[in-house]
Amino acid sequence: MVKMSDVAKAANVSSATVSRVLAGSPHVSKETKERVLRVIEELNYKPNRLASNLRRMSAKTIMVVLPDITNPFFAKIVQGFEDVAHERGYYVLLGDTGNRLSLEREFIELSRERAVDGLILATARIPNKEIQEVSEHVPLVLACEYVDGLDIPTVSIDNVGAARAATEFLIESGHRRVAHISGPMAVVLSRDRVKGYRQAVQLHDLELDDRLIQEGDFTVQSGYHNMLKLLSLDNPPTAVFAANDEMAVGAIKAAKSLGIRVPEDLSVIGFDDIPLAMLVEPELTTVHQPQYDIGRHAMRMLLDIVEGRAPRRRQVVLSHRIVVRGSTMDVSGSEQTGNRVEGVTL
C-alpha cells in the first residue's frame, strides 16, 4: 500500500506538503503542487481515511436510525438523508432497528464511540431521558418523530393538524359517522393523529364514539381486521380515516370482501402518500407528507449542527396537503374547499 510518506519522498517534499496539496490548501506553490499531483497519479496513491479520521477525530459519517427500511415511507426519507449527506461529503450508516428497542440503543451507542459525527433518529422508542442524554453528547436530529418537552431539533409535519384536516375533509364531504384506524398508541405520532381526529369530530359537533377508534399497527393486515370490526358495529361508519396508507389499503380490501363499495358505500382516506396509494383500486385519497424533503431538511440541519453552524430554527414543520383521488366521495352535494389538490394519476 502506497502511503503519504512514499509520495513525499518521490516528490521530494514533506508529508505536510502532500497533505496540504490533498486538502487544496492555497499555501503551496504551483510547481510543488503539480509535482506532488503527478507523483500521486503515478503511484496511484489513495489517502488512508482511517488515519485522517483519527487525526481529525471525525469519520464524516452520520448514523441514521429507522424502524424499517422496507417501509416505503422511510425509504424515501432515507433517500433525502443520503442525497444531502453525499452533497456535503458525508456518508450514511444505516441502522435498521426492525422496531427492536435493543437495536435502537445499540446504534445510538455507536455515536458515543466517536465513530459517527451525528445521529438522525427516524424512530425513537427509547425513553425521553435517554434521548436527552444522547443529545448532550452528540449532534442529534429527530425526523418525523418528536419528543414532548425537550428542545431537540426536529423536522416533521404538523401531525395533529394534518389528521384534523383529513377528518374534516370527510366530514365536510357529508359524512356523519367517521371512524379512525390509528397507529400503535405507544407512538407519539399515532396519539397526535388521534388527537387531530378527535378535534375535527368535536369541532363539527359530531358524536365522539370511542368504538369508532380502533388501534392498528400500521400494517395492511391490521387495517383489514380493524375495518372488519368497524363494519360489524350496529351503526357502522360511512367513512374512515386510517393513520397510514397501508392500513387504508387494508381497510379497502376489508370493505370489498364484504361487498361494500369504495367510495360509493364507504370513503377511505389514508396518510403519508406512498407510491402504493396510486396503484391500488380505487386510488387512495390521502394526506401527503413531503418525505424526501423531510429527509433533506433533517440532514441539512444535522450537518449544520455538526459543523458548528447553529441551525436557524430548531423545530421545522413542513407542510402537508390532502391529495384527493378515488377512495373518497362527497355525499353532501356541496362544494369542496380548502388546502387540497386533485390527485395525480397515471
Next chain:
Amino acid sequence: MVKMSDVAKAANVSSATVSRVLAGSPHVSKETKERVLRVIEELNYKPNRLASNLRRMSAKTIMVVLPDITNPFFAKIVQGFEDVAHERGYYVLLGDTGNRLSLEREFIELSRERAVDGLILATARIPNKEIQEVSEHVPLVLACEYVDGLDIPTVSIDNVGAARAATEFLIESGHRRVAHISGPMAVVLSRDRVKGYRQAVQLHDLELDDRLIQEGDFTVQSGYHNMLKLLSLDNPPTAVFAANDEMAVGAIKAAKSLGIRVPEDLSVIGFDDIPLAMLVEPELTTVHQPQYDIGRHAMRMLLDIVEGRAPRRRQVVLSHRIVVRGSTMDVSGSEQTGNRVEGVTL
C-alpha cells in the same frame, strides 16, 4: 473525553491491560479484569473507535451500493445485508446511486481508501474491466447483478430459468400469443429474462414475433405504455410476462383502461414478488425471488472473504418459484403442474 490511558491510570494498570480486558483476552487475571471493568463503569469510558480502526486497519464497515433504496425489491435485500452485518459486528454504509454511474464509481472508490472492509454491489453499471480491477483490491460480492466471464463471487437466482418458467407457465395455461415487457437492455438481468422468454417460446414451437417484445424501464409507467402498444397490435397477445412486478401492475392498469379484463381477457405474470403484488387487484401472479435471503447470503459470503475464510462456493444461485395469484388464468382446461405454489393472500 475519557480515554484509555485515564482508565489505566485509575485502575493502576497499563493501557495494554485495559485493551486486553476490552477485547476479552483470557490473559488477564480475574481481579485485574474486575478492577478495570469497575473503573470503566465509573468513568463511563467508551473506547474511541476511530483509533482502533486505524490500529487494526479496519472500520468493520461494508459499503452497499444499490440503484435505488425506494425500490422495495432492493429495500428487502438491504435488510438481509443489514441483519447479517449486524450479527457479525459490522456496519453498513449505504450507497444509493440513483442509477447514476458517477455515483457508483464514487462509492466504490471509498473502498480504495480503506474506509470500508468490503463492497457489495447490487447494481453494477460500470464496465467489467473496472469491476475486475476493484475486486482485486477489495473483497467484493455481487448481489442480483452478475458479470459475464469474470469469476466474481455472486448471489442471485437463475434469471434465464426463472423467465423461461414464467413464460412456460403462461404457455402451458393455453396461451399461444405471449408477449414480454422487458427491462432495459443495458442491464444483463433484462437480457437474461428476454433469453428465458425466447427459450420458452421456441421450446413450445410458438411463433417468435419480435413485436411481442417491448423494452420497458422497470417502472409502472413503462409497463402501462408498453402494454398499450402490445394491445394495439393487429394480433394482440392474450398473455404477457413482465420483467418485474411494477411493470406488470402498469400492464394491468393499461388493460383495464381499455376495458380488457384481467385475467379473463389477458393473463399477466410479473417478476420479483414485492409486497405490492398482493395489494393490487387482481393480485399478481409472479416469480418469487428470495430477496431477504439473497441479502443474507451475499453479506455472509462477503464477510467470510473479508475475514479470510474462503467461501465454499463463489457463485450462489438461490431458487425462485412461481406464485400463482389472480392475474393469470388457465384457458386450456388442462391441469397445471410444476414448481409453483398457490399464492398467499390476505
Next chain:
DNA sequence: CTGAAAGCGCTTACAG
C-alpha cells in the same frame, strides 16, 4: 499475567 514501547498514517500548530 502484565507493562514498556513502537507504530498505524495522517494533520496541524509552530517555526523559519
Next chain:
DNA sequence: CTGAAAGCGCTTACAG
C-alpha cells in the same frame, strides 16, 4: 511557501 515534530488513541508483538 515549506518542513520537523508532535500527537490523535488505540493494539500488539516482545520481553519478562
